[in-house]
Amino acid sequence: MSFHFSSWSIKNLVPTVVTFLILGVVGISSFMALGIDDSPNIDVPIVTINVT
Numbered sequence: 698m699s700f701h702f703s704s705w706s707i708k709n710l711v712p713t714v715v716t717f718l719i720l721g722v723v724g725i726s727s728f729m730a731l732g733i734d735d736s737p738n739i740d741v742p743i744v745t746i747n748v749t
Contacts, residue, residue: 706713
């Protein structure tokens with residue numbers, strides 16, 4: 698006997714929609730909590746060539 702997740706989610710629509718909404722809210726709140734800096738500190742690579 699195997700468990701068919703797709704057929705279960707089609708038959709039981711409410712838990713599937715609630716799970717989707719919970720994951721969506723958690724994802725959006727996590728995205729809003731990210732620390733985004735408008736001007737981050739960037740180290741620009743510099744190449745120096747010395748010819749003697």
